[in-house]
Amino acid sequence: MQKDNQTQRAFGPFVLSLEEIHPHLLNPNLKETDVVRLIHEMSTKFTVKRDQIADYVQDDDHVSAYASLYLPTNIPKLHFLLNKLPDEVLNDLSSRPFIDVGCGPGTFSLGWSLLFEKTPSEVIAVDTSRKMLEQTTKMLKGFFPDVKLRTESKYHQKNTDSVLFFGHSINEMGTYKAQDLIMSIDPEYVIWIEPGTSELFKELKKLRANVLEHYDVLYPCPNATACPSEWCHQVLRTGHELDVERLSQLASLDRKILPMAAHIYRKKRAQPLSNDATTIRYINETKFSFEYEVCYLENGVNTNAVIEIQKKQLSKAQEKAFKNADVGEKISFSVEKIVQNKLRVRLEEEK
Ligand SMILES: C[S@@+](CC[C@H](N)C(=O)[O-])C[C@H]1O[C@@H](n2cnc3c(N)ncnc32)[C@H](O)[C@@H]1O
Known part of the structure; x- marks a missing residue:
């Protein structure tokens, strides 16, 4: 063991x-x-x-x-x-x-x-x-x-x-x-x-x-x-x-x-819960980014969207971790802009 x-x-x-x-x-x-x-x-x-x-x-x-x-x-x-x-x-x-x-x-x-x-x-x-x-x-x-x-x-x-x-x-x-x-x-x-x-x-x-x-x-x-x-x-x-x-x-x-x-x-407790986003599908790795479909909260409801995580914001260790990441990880992010229906995001510390 x-x-x-x-x-x-x-x-x-x-x-x-x-x-x-x-x-x-x-x-x-x-x-x-x-x-x-x-x-x-x-x-x-x-x-x-x-x-x-x-x-x-x-x-x-x-x-x-x-x-x-x-x-x-x-x-x-x-x-x-x-x-x-x-x-x-x-x-x-x-x-x-x-x-x-x-x-x-x-x-x-x-x-x-x-x-x-x-x-x-x-x-x-x-x-x-x-x-x-x-x-x-x-x-x-x-x-x-x-x-x-x-x-x-x-x-x-x-x-x-x-x-x-x-x-x-x-x-x-x-x-x-x-x-x-x-x-x-x-x-x-x-x-x-x-x-x-x-x-x-x-x-x-x-x-x-x-x-x-x-x-x-x-x-x-x-x-x-x-x-x-x-x-x-x-x-x-x-x-x-x-x-x-x-x-x-x-x-x-x-x-x-x-x-x-x-x-x-x-x-159920008196205080409703809300979590960070969860990755629900791996889509692609390009030279510059990782793309995932995520489930996240928008205006208080669960919403699916494709996010783009640019590699330039990641350390070498984080980049390596993303290469081998499971699907179903929790992540926190803020949206920087929307490019061709994808959310380009900045990762944040998990709450
Ligand atoms: C695929 S096995 C899973 C065993 C174990 N939980 C695992 O994940 O390795 C499904 C088990 O559910 C049991 N099972 C099927 N229908 C059931 C029922 N209505 N009530 C209780 N057990 C049931 C089967 O006998 C079998 O042992």
Whole structure:
């Protein structure tokens, strides 16, 4: 388990190796060739044969293969998202019960505990698959023997203090079920990290509009007004431990560039929130500038526009950072002028 000091802000990122996960798999004796074959099979079901999607959650081998690749490569998405939050919110999050809906092998319950360097007051792991719940228990207790863990195949109980988390599960259960859970559990926070596809975004946008009746948005939108975008998602560029990289190469799956739709909502407070702008699409790098589509506040409403950041205002280090930047970063800027429908901007210190 490594901490990369270069990118370490509030915490992490944690990079888990297969070697570390291995003893905690339901089937630790699965051969690499079998893991690769099963991952191939699963990824076809995730994309093409979606009617057979439930198959990967039903036996020790599939669950272990899923965990081998997706658990270590999904956790960095959580790190990316939590790093967008102010310390005050992080401190508040860390002490709350964590309800992990569609927990799978325990990916984000483990990620949450590793990133905060302690387990939440309670982890409630929810999954319709008994095998996944078995895997979550083995995985989480393997890393954190004292964790207060409850596993449930369904959970609708009111838990107003909690953080309700969906990790690639709204995509499977649908937004109606997700909304129903949000309404019955009535948590303080709702967080989702879902696939960054345009089809799912259309559904998530409707869910967002309903959630905003009772919640403020902490990320990615500048405020809780309507979403003007047709397809807003983030793109994390990351690396993994060598044995995980090897597995993703053998499975021919790129797990270094990770598109996702990641959102955080908090119960409405008296004072409405507004954030800086967020990059929502990388457009181009020219000799003189970087161009992004951003979502920012104009006259109090979320607005999309293309911005041009001229390189002459950037230090060498900032320029390098922009070359490798993720999509979904928060930035602050003032507009200097409008050139051919683009906003030429000056970057400012983030508030
Ligand atoms: C793609 S996996 C995601 C696992 C994990 N959260 C991750 O991101 O690595 C989706 C999980 O959602 C579970 N699931 C699907 N529909 C569900 C529902 N209605 N309630 C609870 N879990 C569900 C599946 O069994 C599966 O384990």
